[in-house]
Amino acid sequence: MALEKTSVTITVNNDTYTRDIEPRQLLVHFLRDSLGLTGTHIGCDTSQCGACTVLLNGDPVKSCTVLTVQAADQEVTTVEGLGTIEELHPVQQGFWEQHGLQCGFCTPGVMITAVGLLKQNPQPTEAEIREGLEGVICRCTGYQNIVRAIQAAAEQFDATPAQTQAAATTGVTEGGE
């Protein structure tokens, strides 16, 4: 059962990593165990909770359903790459200001989902936000303040120049591609 390891190169939060991994390894375990990026969480084993959501080339994916090898030579953004405490991403800012988290366990995945949602629809209605959150589970907040947090982020986007907006949406804070 010892599987042959294979070498992959993946860019995560603008840093490029090459590691020898088992082909069956899930991307979420690569991030957490191989890279030590533990901000991405695991909340289920049936692809239903969204706790593991990351951006793959700018679009949200559930990293528990992606094999590490499938992400080879691509760009991943995790919560650690979203913003820093000195320079928070508008979504992070929204979650902090509107009390969008309690235990914080679902939060990285929910925030990344929100980034994807706002990329698709920069000015969503409350109903659209709630629909957009269909793929995530939060057991603590009752979702109300998550909705507010995303609304606050959308407002902040609205007030931000378009260029910064695009950068913030993909989670690339400087340089870009």
Added chain:
Amino acid sequence: MAEVQGIGVRVKRKEDPRLITGEGRYTEDIQLPGMLYAEVVRSPHAHARIKRIDTTAALSSPGVVAVFTGADIEGHVAPIPTAWLPPDSDIKTTAHPALAVDRVRYVGDGVAMVVADDRYRARDAAELVKVEYEPLPATADQELAMGEGAPLLHDDAPGNIAFHWRAGNATDEVFEQAEVVVRHRFRQQRLIPNPMEMRAAVAEYNRSTGDLTLYSTSQNPHIHRFLLSGVLGIPEHKLRVIATDVGGGFGAKIACYPDEALVCHAARVLNRPVKWSEDRSEHFLATTHGRDHIEDVEIAGKQDGTITAIRVRAIANMGAYLSTAAPGVPTILFGLIVPGPYRIPYAGADVYGVFTNTTPTDAYRGAGRPEATYLLERMVDLFAAEIGMDAVAVRQKNLIPSDQFPYETAMGLSYDSGNYQLALHNALETADYETLRATQAELRKEGKYLGVGVTTYVEICGLGPSQVAGAVGFQGGLWESSTVRVHPTGKVTVFTGASPHGQGEETTFAQIVADKLHIPVEDVEIVHGDTARISMGWGTYGSRTTPVGGSALAVATDRVVEKAKKIAAHMLEAAPEDVEFVDGSFQVKGIPTKSTSFHDVTLQAYLAWNLPAGVEPALEGQAFYDPTNFTYSFGTHICVVEVEAETGQIHLRRYIAVDDCGRVINPMIAEGQVHGGIVQGIGQALYEGAVYDDQAQLLTGSFMDYAMPRANFFPRFETSFTETPSPHNPLGVKGIGETGTIAATPTVVNAVMDALRPFGVKDIQMPLSPERVWSAIRNGGSAE
């Protein structure tokens, strides 16, 4: 001076910066050098004899370091204890081995633990452990389990009866003589707490010192240290339990589980760090469930709406073993609150706890109080319908008047304070109740079914005092500790025995200290969840953190101020009684110019060059606070639903919550607690339910089968507070963490039943799925 964000302010949470940047540290995030991974092999049978366990293949699997079976750990890991033993209940605490030795009693019962150098390899090897079982008859239903010929789980618990507990003063006579009696049977379905963080444990052992450190997903690390010390035979001073960032608990992380003990044992034997983490499917089987009662209820009253008596005979499903706090849940936390917020002179509870071949049950958010509130609030509606009175009018007639506090109930509890009428009034006004009723009548003419449900509730919270804990059989204290350490620069570190895991006490506790010391909240750091740093604590559950832990903090901070005042007086050459602490400085009364700042005093306390006689250096306050009584939060919730008669679909139109938790420390955080609680309460009413088949196999073992509430199921909730301070603690606070869950379930079900009144439907089994609602409409009665 800097702005003080004290009590009552919407301070942004101090815990958030690390959590929104991915820098939190949950147990599963811990990586230690040389760490091994453990996987537990679990029984696929609900009840079976273990004939043989063959670990050879597993042991020779790549990367495997060890395999432990029940026989291997005998004498090293003692059975898992039960820590709540209600008195006079003939309780049977049957042995619960950490790994089954000769018999498994539920699907998920552990039979072996495999330890390997990698999590994938541990799982590979776990599949190679061969267990030969001889299946035995099993049952998941508590009523069947206590009946004739049911399979016996434990030889020392005849009839599968774990305990039988009674309380109250209601007699048969009271019911025989009543003008009106309404009887009903309810089934509180089984729920699965499902915090988003599953359980995990990392243990590290130092063979030369004998020190063992356990990182764990715990709501009460000191209780875990206390119990595990006994289970593992490691003295308490050599055992450290750490639970800093914990991803929700809702009761499921109170219990002492076999798995955490096994991880410690493996680390000790192998002398290497060992990590174990559940996956979600395992969580469904191996972490405690909640609720699961069958309740026969009787309510008695008069035609004028007066309620004279209520009593319940309940059969509580305890699962295969008695979990840590489990026996207290369907007894003390349930039976004693059955009369609720009403002046009901007679009340009674008669509860059987029964063993079945299911995952053990224990506390789940609200723990006992949602069950009691549900049956009471549903019965009040059924009683109102019986006598043809408006359900709100019945409540108004029976609520305890605000001038009757403290109020002694038929169950012997003493409610501290309340203005139940005000909460009801505010909720009705927000909802615009009269208009809603008019709209309802209009819509009915058009074949649209609007329903309005109301719940008025009271809950026991702030678990303590310890004397009561002892009297009700809780095998621990219910006080709380706090140390407030003021550093020479005036910054403050607080050590609390409470163990928040999402409730925001790093912020609200800092606000309490900031309020008292007139310093910025940024200057206060709250330390929790580490038995090596905090002297003692009883943890976070039963809405006790702020009433008990917060009060401990308040008392400790007052002690700091007292001592600082003596030092300040000495500095100002005044008598201590002439000095007052105003806006962050100590000043001589009446002479504001003669003053010294808090910072000057803290520095002098440490320099100790010139302290008054009898005053020791340094500035630290400590309190071991035991409350004088429980506190009782209360409120009114109202829900408006629309039911589609053709499909049975329920649409939540509005949800109004007016809660009273005494003084509110941080309204933003209190609202958040209410939102989350409401969603869990509605989850029970409409979506969630664990289902076992007749072989006691769990059919709802993942998020695919167990419906978790999601964002698009809900409208925006309308929440507000009334503030009636509790006289039972120095802060005047009560609990807020469980109110939403307690109130929401009956509120929503009452609303749906109100909508279905034209169809003659009186009750539907929860969760109210469209299919059940649709059948009930068609049958003009109960769906089942």
